[in-house]
Amino acid sequence: MTSDARNPRARILGTGRSLPLAASASEAQVGAPPADGAADASEERRRAAPGETTSDLAVRAAKIALDAAGVGPRDLEMIILATSSGDAPMPATAVYVQQKLGAELIPSFDLSASLTGFLYGLSVANQFVTAGTMKHILVIGADLLSWRLDPRDRASAQLFGDGAGAVVVGPAADDGRGILSVGLRADGKKADVLQVPGGGSAEPLTPERIADRRHYLRVKQPELRQAAEELLGANALSAVAAAGLAPADVDWVIPHHADPHIAALLAERLGCPYERVLGAVDRAGAAGASAGSVAIALDEALRDGRILPGNHVLLCALGGGLTWGSAVIRV
Known part of the structure; x- marks a missing residue:
């Protein structure tokens, strides 16, 4: 938690989001359609298009958040990517995000805490900014879980989809917002x-x-x-x-x-x-x-x-x- 909740020293400067390019789930991803032919919630989920990666989703969301915050990639001092479905087991997908954004040689790392990952990342960024160590940190939550779903498990397909959300965390003004x-x-x-x-x-x-x-x-x-x-x-x-x-x-x-x-x-x-x-x-x-x-x-x-x-x-x-x-x- 912050050291002084009534006088926050860090705030969210801008937000962004990105959905996959594909319009909907395919039968191959979620199994055969129901017997009555009715589409269920899982078939309305957006799924990644062929060749689309977690870092692609993350970068699109990040660019929107950076624009909203009024800062550029070279203003960033850290990139934190919360994901359980990175582009590869190694290296961290955050370095691909850094590369695609054109950010400086800043620390960039993945954080794995499942659905809670974005909040874990927000906490880490909050600590750095509150301490005065850094001014602009990009925090992204991005997952492309469709390829981890068992095609036979329709129940899980109803719970999980693909997408990314991003925020830029920076110093708070003296107005109680943060x-x-x-x-x-x-x-x-x-x-x-x-x-x-x-x-x-x-x-x-x-x-x-x-x-x-x-x-x-x-x-x-x-x-x-x-x-x-x-x-x-x-x-x-x-x-x-x-x-x-x-x-x-x-x-x-x-x-x-x-x-x-x-x-x-x-x-x-x-x-x-x-x-x-x-x-x-x-x-x-x-x-x-x-x-x-x-x-x-x-x-x-x-x-x-x-x-x-x-x-x-x-x-x-x-x-x-x-x-x-x-x-x-x-x-």
Whole structure:
């Protein structure tokens, strides 16, 4: 959290988002269509076009955020990319973003915290700017999870899509606007709730493991939902208190996914109208973009005028790890 929530020293200077070029999911990606021929939510998800990479999505979102902040790539002092689906196992995808943007020889690295990754990255940037070490840091949440989805697992296809959201973090003005608090948590005992088990040092890929589909995303959906129900609300309340606010002071809530049930629970815990809890992405075409979801929704709501200058916005997410977290900003 910040050292003085009432006098923030870092703020979000600009936001941006990018969706894949492809219009919708293909049958090859999400399995055969339902028997009645009706399209389900998964088939409305935007999926990456052939040859489109995570760094491509990240760069498009970054350029929009930089333009909104009024800074150029060479003004950046650090790039943080939150992703669980980089261009390659090595090097970090952030260096490809640096290269494509034409940024200076600045530190650029990936951060892996699943759907919570953007908030983890926002916290890191906040610390550097608050300390006075750096002035302009690019934080991106980007995932291209469609290629990690098992074509046989239609339930997961309904949860995850592709997309990127970006923000530029810089010094706050003396007007009370900025990053008021960030609270992060993790519970490694629940690591198997949301994971890709194969492909790392614990399970190097072999023909047998590929045949067993160990390289695909695996989700224990009841456990994931239970964790979100139990943890998100309490963490959100802690972040609001750390910001020196009461729940009634929060104007908008942006969770990691457009789930009406989770939105209703958050509204109940915070005592706010349900309409003030935005789906992490209101448009079905970009829902479930993992690390990109919260940043995408923030950019969308700022640009369409729902979130206004001076509003208090609560961002919250829960994902693999398990990781979860919340941040309160005054825009």
